[in-house]
Amino acid sequence: MGSKKGIELSVNFLVILIITLVLFGMSLYFINKFRDVGAGYERELDKYSVEQLRALSRDQSFALFPNSVKLGVGESEVVGVGVTNNEAAGPFALKVDVAGAYNLDGSVLDTPPNRDDWISYLGQAENIQSGDFKQFLIVVNPKSSGTVPPGIYEFNVCITRGFQPPKCADLSSSGGQKLYPKGIVKGLSVRIE
Incomplete structure (x- = not known):
């Protein structure tokens, strides 16, 4: 009777140990994944x-600087998005969409990499008072995924009043009423060599 309880205790201990190791491994994986994404936000624009x-x-209420980025293998860049609120105070949100992906020779890239793996930004709504300036950051970090082939990648960048749109182009084609300023979508070009 005593040895049976000892075996049950040993099996329970092993199960708990295995579950603990799996959870620990998963937490290390996620910490490492988010560390790469967050590293770019620590940098600031000069x-x-x-x-x-x-x-x-x-002059334009919404600006993108620089609007063209050229990167070599293993490099990263921070792009600034500036918003001057010329209307009533309220929340503003940033959105970045893929517009196109091309090989360096100009031909269309068959399977473009997932934007979320190497373009990161904080796009949630930020309250901006009338007349105030706010900057958002877009971090271009192709080394974080390791799967971004050399090429030219085009992105649409837009600012909305207080909500995250499904795509910038969808709002632009529908008259741009919800874009800030009305109807404006900026282009960001990233060249990776």
Whole structure:
């Protein structure tokens, strides 16, 4: 009777140990995955880029700087999006969509990589007071996925008033009433060599 209880205790201990190791391994995997995504947000735009965004968005309400990025293997870049609220105070959100993917020779890329694996941004709604300036960051980090082939990648970037649209192009084609400023979608070009 005593040895049977000892065996049950040993089996229970082993099951708990295996479950613990699996959970620990999964947590390390997710920490490592999110560390790569979050690393870009620690970086900031240099003073020149912030001033360019302020100047461009003052005239146009919404600016993207730089709007073209050229990266080599293993490099990353931060792109700034500036918004000057020329209307009533309210929430603004950022959205980035894939518009096209091409080989370096200009032919269409058969299977473009998933945008979420190497383009990251914080797009949730941010409250901006009337007349104020806010900057959002887009982190271009193809080394984080390791599966981004050399090519030219085109993205649509848009700002909306307080909600996340399914796609920027959908809003633009429907008259752009919900885009800020009305009807404006900017283009971001990323060249990876």
